[in-house]
Amino acid sequence: MVTRTRQPTIPITEIEHAAFCKPEDELPAKSLAEEMSANVRWQKISTDYLHMSAEELDQRIHVTREKLGESVTVLGHHYQREEIIKYVDFQGDSFLLSQEAANRPEADYIVFCGVHFMAETACILCADHQKVILPNITAGCSMADMAPMDDVDDAWEDLQSVLGDHGGIVPVTYMNSIAGIKALCGRNNGAVCTSSNAPAVMEWGYQNAERILFLPDQHLGRNTGLKLGLSTDDMVVWNPFKRFGGNTPEQLRNAKLILWQGHCAVHTRFTVKQIEVARERYPDVTVLVHPECTMETVQAADMNGSTEFIRKAINEAPAGSKWAVGTEISLVNRLALSNPDKTVFCLDPVTCPCSTMYRIHPAYLLWVLDGLLEGQVINQITVPDQIQQEAQVALNRMLALK
Numbered sequence: 229m230v231t232r233t234r235q236p237t238i239p240i241t242e243i244e245h246a247a248f249c250k251p252e253d254e255l256p257a258k259s260l261a262e263e264m265s266a267n268v269r270w271q272k273i274s275t276d277y278l279h280m281s282a283e284e285l286d287q288r289i290h291v292t293r294e295k296l297g298e299s300v301t302v303l304g305h306h307y308q309r310e311e312i313i314k315y316v317d318f319q320g321d322s323f324l325l326s327q328e329a330a331n332r333p334e335a336d337y338i339v340f341c342g343v344h345f346m347a348e349t350a351c352i353l354c355a356d357h358q359k360v361i362l363p364n365i366t367a368g369c370s371m372a373d374m375a376p377m378d379d380v381d382d383a384w385e386d387l388q389s390v391l392g393d394h395g396g397i398v399p400v401t402y403m404n405s406i407a408g409i410k411a412l413c414g415r416n417n418g419a420v421c422t423s424s425n426a427p428a429v430m431e432w433g434y435q436n437a438e439r440i441l442f443l444p445d446q447h448l449g450r451n452t453g454l455k456l457g458l459s460t461d462d463m464v465v466w467n468p469f470k471r472f473g474g475n476t477p478e479q480l481r482n483a484k485l486i487l488w489q490g491h492c493a494v495h496t497r498f499t500v501k502q503i504e505v506a507r508e509r510y511p512d513v514t515v516l517v518h519p520e521c522t523m524e525t526v527q528a529a530d531m532n533g534s535t536e537f538i539r540k541a542i543n544e545a546p547a548g549s550k551w552a553v554g555t556e557i558s559l560v561n562r563l564a565l566s567n568p569d570k571t572v573f574c575l576d577p578v579t580c581p582c583s584t585m586y587r588i589h590p591a592y593l594l595w596v597l598d599g600l601l602e603g604q605v606i607n608q609i610t611v612p613d614q615i616q617q618e619a620q621v622a623l624n625r626m627l628a629l630k
């Protein structure tokens with residue numbers, strides 16, 4: 229039995245999350261120098277890039293990319309701002325992007341416009357000769373930061389000691405987690421999941437053990453458990469700052485699903501009240517939210533699903549339909565623009581982009597591309613070999629379920 233005392237810490241990215249909440253007309257990118265007034269951590273960058281106008285950045289990114297040719301692929305997550313998405317060769321969710329990196333062996337350099345755990349996953353999946361670059365090294369993810377490796381190792385050790393032979397437990401981690409946690413899943417008969425295949429991965433987990441430790445998003449875990457027919461009584465939350473996660477050994481033995489106490493600061497902004505307001509305004513609206521939202525919000529919505537599910541549902545919806553969407557604002561705005569025959573709007577009246585995704589400013593993109601032109605690899609993301617191999621095992625288990 230392991231007992232530890234630890235001071236609660238809040239990931240810095242979580243504290244910074246409201247930094248980019250702003251009126252919608254102020255959303256377009258400004259010069260990096262102006263954006264740096266937002267109170268978040270930024271990576272230091274040569275002053276040459278700080279005051280470049282949008283036009284100069286645009287022109288130089290095009291020229292540099294042309295010179296680099298096929299040796300570079302630029303990938304962009306759906307939550308990236310429009311000023312970045314226009315340069316990407318491929319746009320997708322975190323897993324699709326990593327697969328795309330692996331599918332482009334001709335590209336020696338993968339410039340990943342997303343957040344740190346995504347670049348790590350690309351690094352795990354792509355070929356040895358490919359180098360993955362994250363344009364701004366401070367683009368982390370507050371949810372992933374809520375499950376640091378030491379805390380997860382401690383929790384896993386505690387769970388083994390408490391559960392012993394009581395039917396076993398497998399770890400399942402959401403893609404939005406650090407490579408070390410994916411590796412822990414790989415070496416302990418667990419798997420990775422995405423927001424689209426979480427139910428299938430959890431079902432697979434229950435074929436192998438009586439319990440699942442689900443990391444790091446309690447909301448995706450809870451919403452998925454409910455989809456599979458579990459009740460909230462079957463679930464406990466693991467608070468890493470408390471002994472046994474804040475549970476008694478008996479509660480842990482009785483639980484079928486142990487939910488790591490993590491969340492997404494973007495998706496937990498969506499509320500039942502916002503859904504009520506949307507329905508009052510448009511009685512025929514369809515409310516579609518991401519399963520990283522709270523259980524109450526997901527249950528009050530008409531539909532829920534991954535970013536790819538949300539895109540498909542709206543893109544394929546009939547003209548004239550109305551959609552209130554609970555996911556990151558950059559994607560919602562892009563869907564509204566590309567579906568002018570439909571009414572598409574964000575549930576949250578306050579415009580709050582994901583503050584970590586938003587740190588990929590075009591100036592950083594140009595900076596790393598210029599570096600490549602000069603033979604310098606800036607911000608390469610690497611994962612130690614053993615972690616890569618074990619994480620790959622957990623990813624392969626997920627892929628085998630498709």
Ligand code: SF4
Nearest residue numbers: 369370371492494582
């Ligand atoms: S939207 Fe949430 S889960 Fe996704 S990168 Fe931002 S903080 Fe992380």
